[in-house]
Amino acid sequence: MHDMSKKITALSKTTKNREASTIIEVDDIGFSYDLGKTETLKGISMEIPKNQVTALIGPSGCGKSTLLRCLNRMNDLIDTAKITRGAIRILGQDIHAAEVDAIELRKQVGMVFQKYNPFPKSIYDNVAYGLRIQGVKKKSILDEAVERSLRNAALWDEAKDRLKDSALGLSGGQQQRLCIARTIAVRPKVILMDEPCSALDPIATAKVEELMLELRKDFTIVIVTHSMQQASRISDRTAFFYLGELVEYASTSHIFTSPSVKQTEDYISGRFG
């Protein structure tokens, strides 16, 4: 366990200071769950760099999950949800523009949820789900994609002999890694993770964290987390939210060693939240 966290720290340090181009641009976004009566997000602006892990932290109800769900328009599923102002640009495209298809957006911006939620199907069918939805039928392509995704999600060795077994037979941590494999199978550009480790034990958590650092090479990761240690271990940049506002957004080392805002310092040192 200790070795693993050391490994994670080492891994994260190797690439911590690289420069990266912006992939997601959040521009003064305002969001409301009740058609604009009250704003849950009050004008958030931030730039999320490519191939890095960006952590969103803050107390419950601060709007970090809401922002995450704005990034792949999952909030569209809520009838009364409404963007009140601003824009979000991913790869330079305003994602709320009329000509943007949310379905196509979600193929590029995948999501891993708090509670691991594999379908009650076989491991293989779970990973192949996204590709099958896109109309891929050829077995060789699916086989190849399933293997690649499971390898990327560090689940191949554990799952290769039981691909036809139900995904629900896996342990919690394995199920969450399966969900990650399912997400990367469709080759998104960005992976959003909504507290992916909150239902996992420390060992499973360490595995998922290690995985995130590996995935950073190929994907941009935005993660919402309640664990300050997790944010400091794995993220390149950290954003602190409070009451629907972005209080501070800087490199993780800066936030955790010398935060510029008093509120941030209070929160990360555990004085409130």
Next chain:
Amino acid sequence: MSASENPFESKRNWTKLCEKLGVGSFGIATYFILFCAALIFGQIAYKGLPTFFKSEAPYVNTEFFTSNPEILRVWHDAEGNKFSMPDKKFDVWRRDNPDAVILDPHALNYSAGGIAGPLIGTALLVLFCMIIALSIGISAAIYLSEYCGKGRIMSMIRLSILNLAGVPSIVFALFGWGIFCHAAPAIVDHVDERSLFAFSIGSNYLSFQGWGTSLLAGSCTLAIMVLPVIITACEESLRAVPKGFREASFALGSSQWQTIRKAVLPYALPGILTATVLGITRVAGETAPIMLTATSTDKTDMPMQALQNEGVWAFFTQSVQALPFHIYTLAKLPDDPLSKPMQNGATFAFLLLVMGFAFVSILLRNRVRKKLKW
């Protein structure tokens, strides 16, 4: 501490007495219901079983299951020996024994033969009714639970669907009689007098003259009657599918319909099958709707004959016999010991049929449930 060393000593008091009385009366109520059910089933089985079997080989009364109801002819000869014989057999016998003495001959309607016609009629009614009700019901349930919002109009629609479930079946019967038997559109060669209006299409006419007393009208009426039950139950089972499945599917770039088809419907299947069980047991037992819309007492040939002789449309627009209605007819026969076997046999067969339908659906549901656990 007082004389007793045990601090947890049992004390007799009112709370305990009430508890005992309560448990006792709940138990009595439960066993009373069990007793009633056993009494009813037992009585029907006890009286009905003898009709299913006979004393000589092959011991099973196949005639009862394979032939239509017939008239039973009863008479006695000069010595006072009593005879009884089904109508058709009697004709043959009479030809062979033209000199036999027949005294006091009389005929008992429906007291010979079997229940093949009503049995098949009921099976067909239930089958087509469920096909119609499930296809409309599941579609409506999908729309209600997945697509439409939560607005006031939608909750009013939901409320009216729920209320519809409480409408007495005779009202549905009259509705079906009015709409399906007398006003539904049909493509016909010549327009019937009763047609509401008609216009020609090619060499035929589209005439709003209804389908008459028919299998189709009966199935549709039953389907409308059972729709509220099916819609409500299906909607519940769709809603019970974890939200996580929907979110995961959407996040992988599925459209709403793909999500419903691949990540929601399969997991709602056990609930939908339960709804089907409920529907079948209700539909199979209904008498009033089919009395008005589907059955006629003078029907004697098997439903399949129409299919072979006149085609699909004739098959659907023929009237059929049905078990519940047949039992009703049998129950109103004049009291005669010779009519009893048919009455008891038909009732028992009906009970078995409905239980069979339900049993098969439950088996199916359990198999699906086993496969889909989360």
